[in-house]
Amino acid sequence: MQIKTILNRVQKFKSFVYGAVRWVDGARIPTLEVELHPRANSRPVCSDCGRQRPGYDRLPVRRFEFIPMWGHKVFFVYAPRRVECRDCGVRVERMPWVKGKHRLTEAYSWFLASWAKRLSWKEVAEAFRTTWDHVFFSVERAVIWGREHQDLSGVKAIGIDEIAWQRGHKYLTLVYQIDSHCKRLLWVGEKRTVKTLLSFFHWFGKERSEMLGFVCSDMWKPYLKVIAKKAGDAIHVLDRFHIMAHMGKAIDEVRAQETNELKANGYEPILTKTRWLLLKRPENLTDKQDTKLSELLQYNLKSIRSYLLKEEFQLFWTYSSAYWAGRFLDKWCTKTMRSKIDPMKRVAKMLRKHRPLLLNWFRAKGQMSSGVVEGFNTKAKLTTRKAYGFRTFHGAEIALYHALGALPEPKVTHEFF
Numbered sequence: 001m002q003i004k005t006i007l008n009r010v011q012k013f014k015s016f017v018y019g020a021v022r023w024v025d026g027a028r029i030p031t032l033e034v035e036l037h038p039r040a041n042s043r044p045v046c047s048d049c050g051r052q053r054p055g056y057d058r059l060p061v062r063r064f065e066f067i068p069m070w071g072h073k074v075f076f077v078y079a080p081r082r083v084e085c086r087d088c089g090v091r092v093e094r095m096p097w098v099k100g101k102h103r104l105t106e107a108y109s110w111f112l113a114s115w116a117k118r119l120s121w122k123e124v125a126e127a128f129r130t131t132w133d134h135v136f137f138s139v140e141r142a143v144i145w146g147r148e149h150q151d152l153s154g155v156k157a158i159g160i161d162e163i164a165w166q167r168g169h170k171y172l173t174l175v176y177q178i179d180s181h182c183k184r185l186l187w188v189g190e191k192r193t194v195k196t197l198l199s200f201f202h203w204f205g206k207e208r209s210e211m212l213g214f215v216c217s218d219m220w221k222p223y224l225k226v227i228a229k230k231a232g233d234a235i236h237v238l239d240r241f242h243i244m245a246h247m248g249k250a251i252d253e254v255r256a257q258e259t260n261e262l263k264a265n266g267y268e269p270i271l272t273k274t275r276w277l278l279l280k281r282p283e284n285l286t287d288k289q290d291t292k293l294s295e296l297l298q299y300n301l302k303s304i305r306s307y308l309l310k311e312e313f314q315l316f317w318t319y320s321s322a323y324w325a326g327r328f329l330d331k332w333c334t335k336t337m338r339s340k341i342d343p344m345k346r347v348a349k350m351l352r353k354h355r356p357l358l359l360n361w362f363r364a365k366g367q368m369s370s371g372v373v374e375g376f377n378t379k380a381k382l383t384t385r386k387a388y389g390f391r392t393f394h395g396a397e398i399a400l401y402h403a404l405g406a407l408p409e410p411k412v413t414h415e416f417f
């Protein structure tokens with residue numbers, strides 16, 4: 001079988017035929033060149049208007065990189081015709097294997113983008129002996145195409161989250177669709193300000209925003225403000241993941257303070273290596289941690305009391321009636337306010353302040369997948385961390401859309417993989 005036969009099977013162009021295939025002498029990486037020719041009597045197509053037009057002249061030969069075969073780089077070699085278009089003027093003809101002035105064929109670009117979902121961009125570049133820039137550029141094209149072609153109808157529930165990125169306190173705001181039938185990243189914005197979230201709603205559109213039934217977010221003030229303004233009809237839920245994260249932070253603070261106090265007073269360091277133990281759910285503890293916990297419970301430490309308050313609060317989420325959950329919440333807050341543990345008291349105050357939004361959790365139960373936000377949060381952090389190449393917001397944005405956006409791809413590309 002000839003290479004031409006294979007190419008005609010996987011990538012056939014109506015108005016072009018494959019010509020000679022040859023080795024490139026002296027190439028650092030083994031390379032094949034495949035000639036392309038216009039089919040006899042075919043007329044070139046204007047790249048601007050897409051109509052057949054009379055030929056004008058021919059440009060020098062150009063090379064377009066195709067999917068590598070057996071470790072060999074493959075290039076299409078073709079001298080593009082120019083057309084004399086009566087509407088557009090003199091234009092380069094349309095070549096179905098490539099878009100615009102790119103050097104990578106569409107097929108190769110989609111090929112790289114698809115591997116970049118499974119491997120890091122650096123690994124893709126190494127595996128296919130290409131550059132990081134080519135991989136980035138392919139992913140970027142895939143994301144742009146996908147976002148232009150994605151279907152945004154029927155979005156009922158969204159989750160809003162933020163992740164820290166780069167060093168220092170820089171944030172990204174991420175908006176997910178969290179409907180049970182469709183979970184994906186919808187939008188990424190820089191920072192976590194009022195302006196950031198407003199630009200999401202601007203992009204999403206007024207009509208779609210009004211159709212939202214559920215919005216799930218943290219208690220972050222700028223978000224609360226914008227959500228009330230832009231999705232006022234939706235049930236706004238404070239999600240469990242974020243609230244428990246606030247409690248985790250409070251416990252961390254109590255523990256750090258108490259460790260220092262104990263040390264200063266000459267007590268043995270009973271709290272060392274207990275950080276994760278106090279943050280984990282009891283059912284997730286290892287045997288060793290379990291023993292250590294029972295040991296700790298004998299002491300009347302603020303850290304332990306905070307831990308017990310946190311564990312008690314887990315009950316809140318199991319209620320089915322908002323009324324009884326509300327009663328539980330009030331009792332828990334009163335108890336915590338009497339605890340004399342400042343970081344925990346701050347959490348209680350915050351929960352009291354947002355009581356109605358907290359109880360919305362029970363009105364929305366079963367109608368959205370709020371747990372999804374936590375899963376996405378982990379993946380998003382991993383994506384931005386893994387991709388140390390992304391120094392710019394644009395780089396991070398492209399990587400996140402590619403990894404979490406569930407973006408559509410053109411049908412033809414699937415034939416290669």
Ligand SMILES: [Zn+2]
Pocket residue numbers: 046047048049050051085086087088089091
């Ligand atoms: Zn034209």
